[in-house]
Amino acid sequence: MSTTKEPLEITCTECSTRFRLWVPAEVLSTWSEGANVNCVSCGKGHKVTRLAEGFSVEDTAGVVTQPAPAPVATAPVAAPVAPAPAAAVPSAELDTVLFIEDDRLAREMIENSLQDVTVKMVVVKNSTEALKAVSTETVHLIVTDLYLKDPNDPEAVFDGEDFLKRVVDTGANIPAIITTGKDIIDDIVLDPKWFDMHVKGFIQKGNPFWVDELKLKIKEVLYKD
Structure with a gap:
C-alpha cells in the first residue's frame, strides 16, 4: 500500500x-x-x-564530506602549471539522450547534475515535443517520466508508456529508462510489456539521490566509464 x-x-x-x-x-x-x-x-x-x-x-553546522585539512607551513614552491583543458568532444560524436520531464524543477536538476556525463542532452517537457525530437535527432537513449498527461497543456496528450509504444511502432529499437514520482510497485516493474518497449530500468524520484541513481543507470545502459 x-x-x-x-x-x-x-x-x-x-x-x-x-x-x-x-x-x-x-x-x-x-x-x-x-x-x-x-x-x-x-x-x-x-x-x-x-x-x-x-x-x-x-x-545548521551540517557535515561537509572530505573537509579541507588545516594548512601546513612549507617553503614556497613554484605554482604548478595548469594542464591544458581537454578538447571538447563534438556533439555529433556524442550519444544523444532524450529526457521527457513535465516538472520544471526536475528538468533543472537533470540539466545541472548531468553536465559531467559525456552525452548530448535533449530535454523536453511533453510527449508532442518528444515525438518531434525523435524525428529530428538520432536518439540513443530515452529517459521519460511515466505520467505526462496534463489537461492544462494541449501538447501533453499521452503518458510515457504511450510515447514508448509509438516509438516502438516506428520500428526504432531505442533503450529507455522510466522515472516517476510515485511509489514503484513490483507488479508494475515486473510487467513483461516493459521488455517489449526496451525499458532497462525504473528510477523513483521520491528520494534526494534520484538524479545520482539516474546518472549511474544512464552510464550502465550506454556502457559509459
Whole structure:
C-alpha cells in the first residue's frame, strides 16, 4: 500500500543547489521540533521545521564530506602549471539522450547534475515535443517520466508508456529508462510489456539521490566509464 508523501523543496544556502524531498506524512508529524537535512551536493546542513502552514529552513553546522585539512607551513614552491583543458568532444560524436520531464524543477536538476556525463542532452517537457525530437535527432537513449498527461497543456496528450509504444511502432529499437514520482510497485516493474518497449530500468524520484541513481543507470545502459 502506498504511503502518502508531501514534497519539500530546499535551496542550499551554501552552493545554491535546489533539491526536493518526498517526506512520508507520518514522519512530518515529528518535525515540529525540527529535523536536520543535508544538501545532496555539498553536505551543508539545514534545520527543517514543520509550521502550521509550510516549513521553515535554517542553517545548521551540517557535515561537509572530505573537509579541507588545516594548512601546513612549507617553503614556497613554484605554482604548478595548469594542464591544458581537454578538447571538447563534438556533439555529433556524442550519444544523444532524450529526457521527457513535465516538472520544471526536475528538468533543472537533470540539466545541472548531468553536465559531467559525456552525452548530448535533449530535454523536453511533453510527449508532442518528444515525438518531434525523435524525428529530428538520432536518439540513443530515452529517459521519460511515466505520467505526462496534463489537461492544462494541449501538447501533453499521452503518458510515457504511450510515447514508448509509438516509438516502438516506428520500428526504432531505442533503450529507455522510466522515472516517476510515485511509489514503484513490483507488479508494475515486473510487467513483461516493459521488455517489449526496451525499458532497462525504473528510477523513483521520491528520494534526494534520484538524479545520482539516474546518472549511474544512464552510464550502465550506454556502457559509459
